[in-house]
Each structure stands twice: as structure tokens, then as C-alpha cells.
Amino acid sequence: MSQAWMVASGKGGVGKSTVTAALAAALARRQLPTVAVDTDMGLRSLDMLLGLQDRIVYDVVDVINKDCKLKYALVQYTLSPALSLLPASQLGNWEDISADRLARVVHKLKKRFSYVLMDAPAGLERGLSTLTALTDFSLLVVTPDDVSIRDAERVIALLDGQHKPKPMLVVNRVVAQLVESGDMYSPQVVADTLDVPLLGYVPEDMAVLRALARHHTVLDENGPARDALLRISRRFVGEYVPMPPLKRKRRFFFFTRG
Ligand SMILES: Nc1ncnc2c1ncn2[C@@H]1O[C@H](COP(=O)(O)OP(=O)(O)OP(=O)(O)O)[C@@H](O)[C@H]1O
Ligand SMILES: [Mg+2]
Numbered sequence: 461m462s463q464a465w466m467v468a469s470g471k472g473g474v475g476k477s478t479v480t481a482a483l484a485a486a487l488a489r490r491q492l493p494t495v496a497v498d499t500d501m502g503l504r505s506l507d508m509l510l511g512l513q514d515r516i517v518y519d520v521v522d523v524i525n526k527d528c529k530l531k532y533a534l535v536q537y538t539l540s541p542a543l544s545l546l547p548a549s550q551l552g553n554w555e556d557i558s559a560d561r562l563a564r565v566v567h568k569l570k571k572r573f574s575y576v577l578m579d580a581p582a583g584l585e586r587g588l589s590t591l592t593a594l595t596d597f598s599l600l601v602v603t604p605d606d607v608s609i610r611d612a613e614r615v616i617a618l619l620d621g622q623h624k625p626k627p628m629l630v631v632n633r634v635v636a637q638l639v640e641s642g643d644m645y646s647p648q649v650v651a652d653t654l655d656v657p658l659l660g661y662v663p664e665d666m667a668v669l670r671a672l673a674r675h676h677t678v679l680d681e682n683g684p685a686r687d688a689l690l691r692i693s694r695r696f697v698g699e700y701v702p703m704p705p706l707k708r709k710r711r712f713f714f715f716t717r718g
Contacts, residue, residue, distance in 0.1 A: 466595035470611025472582030475632035481509035486693030488543030504548035519551035659690035
């Protein structure tokens with residue numbers, strides 16, 4: 461049975477696209493037919509995160525408007541034929557998108573792929589409520605701060621209002637040292653506050669920025685974020701993978717005379 465997932469957050473810039481791209485690439489590594497759908501109209505980013513920015517001809521709005529067939533808008537991931545991208549439109553916006561037509565596109569995608577991962581736009585506007593109606597399950601990406609948690613509560617309320625299942629939670633940009641000193645919520649505290657199951661957490665990691673600069677996913681950069689996202693992808697498909705304890709970075713002290 462194929463599944464449509466929405467990756468949402470409420471607050472912008474918390475790592476939805478980073479998580480979507482890495483999760484999609486991880487599922488494809490397991491040969492699971494997956495499509496990543498960028499729904500951030502006007503602000504697309506998944507193409508860059510997957511290194512496919514030079515290969516886009518058509519986008520999701522062209523498909524919705526029947527300017528092209530779905531198969532011509534799908535861009536195959538260079539590193540795995542199991543993953544395709546359906547890019548967002550750089551010009552269109554959610555106000556022009558017919559919910560019924562998008563539903564038909566998602567229905568077609570579900571026939572073709574086991575996992576349809578829809579990277580939602582930030583905010584609680586029309587785009588999010590349209591996607592909420594189309595999704596079977598959702599992944600909530602939250603950073604461990606009050607603003608992100610409060611915005612995530614609004615997304616949970618939206619899902620609840622549409623009788624959708626509780627989302628799974630990914631807490632991103634966790635800094636073990638700050639959690640230890642009491643200056644940042646632990647991932648479990650965030651999950652308990654939101655009352656949703658914790659799928660995993662991703663540490664703050666410079667490798668994520670390196671991956672962004674190099675136009676590939678975090679899976680192609682060694683580091684704790686990559687390891688965490690691989691664990692998350694395994695839990696996502698139902699494997700039992702224990703949550704490792706938060707690790708502080710080792711510190712080196714240099715004593716200088718002076
Ligand atoms: N674990 C992390 N460690 C370090 N930087 C990160 C981490 N996760 C995300 N980032 C950085 O945070 C920024 C925002 O990430 P991303 O674009 O994935 O967020 P988003 O939620 O999709 O944003 P938007 O709401 O604008 O769509 C990017 O520069 C990304 O590289
Ligand atoms: Mg994004």
C-alpha cells in the first residue's frame with residue numbers, strides 16, 4: 461500500500477526540506493519507489509538539495525494545469541532510479557492551485573510510488589490545509605524552541621480538525637551541550653509537550669550546510685546528522701532502531717602563553 465506523507469512544521473526554516481530530501485534519498489537507497497514533491501510554490505528548494513536544479517523542465521503546476529503529462533515533470537534522481545522529484549513551480553502560487561486537481565496528481569503518484577513525500581510550505585496558509593486533506597500521514601519537523609513548538613501545535617490542531625492521524629516528530633538542530641546545560645529542550649521533552657511520537661532527532665551539524673553548498677543530500681556528507689537521518693529512515697519503514705543518547709562534541713583545549 462502506498463503512502464502519502466506531508467512534511468510540515470508551521471515555522472519556516474526548521475529543516476523540512478533537508479529532512480524530506482535525506483529521507484527520500486534514504487528510502488531510494490533501499491530500492492523503495494519514492495517521489496519527493498516540492499510544494500513550496502515560488503520558493504522551491506528540493507531540486508537544489510537533490511542536485512537536480514539543472515534538469516527541471518516542467519513542474520507540479522504544469523501537471524495540475526494539464527500543460528504536460530506527469531511523467532514529463534518527474535525528474536529522476538541521479539544517484540538512484542528509485543527516487544523522483546516533482547518540482548514546485550517558481551511562478552505559480554497556492555491561490556491558483558485547484559485542490560481537486562492536485563488530489564488527482566497525488567492519486568496518480570500513489571499508484572506509481574510506494575512513498576509520496578510532500579515537502580510542505582512554511583506557515584498555516586491555504587497550501588498547508590490543502591496538503592493536510594491529501595495526506596495519509598505526516599512528519600512534523602520542529603526545532604527545540606518555544607516558537608517552533610507553538611507553531612507545530614497549530615499544525616497538529618489542523619491535522620486533528622481534519623481527522624488525520626497524529627504526526628510523527630523529528631526534532632532538528634539539537635545541540636547536546638545546550639540540552640545538558642538546560643538551555644535547550646531535549647527531543648523527548650519536545651515530543652511530550654506536543655504529545656506526539658518521536659521518530660528521531662537530528663543534531664546541529666555543519667555537514668548539513670556543506671551538503672547544501674554542494675547540492676547533495678546530507679546522506680552524502682559524513683557526520684552525526686547523516687547518521688541520525690539514516691536511523692530516522694529505518695524507523696520510518698518500521699525497523700526498531702534505539703534512540704542513541706545525546707552526545708556532546710569533544711572539546712580540545714589549547715593553552716597558549718601570553
Ligand atoms: N541539523 C542541521 N544542522 C545545521 N543546519 C541545518 C540543520 N538542518 C537544517 N539546517 C539548515 O537550516 C536551513 C533551513 O533548512 P531547510 O531549508 O531544510 O528548512 P525548511 O523548513 O525547509 O525551510 P522553509 O520553511 O523555508 O521551507 C538550511 O540552511 C539548512 O542547511
Ligand atoms: Mg523548505
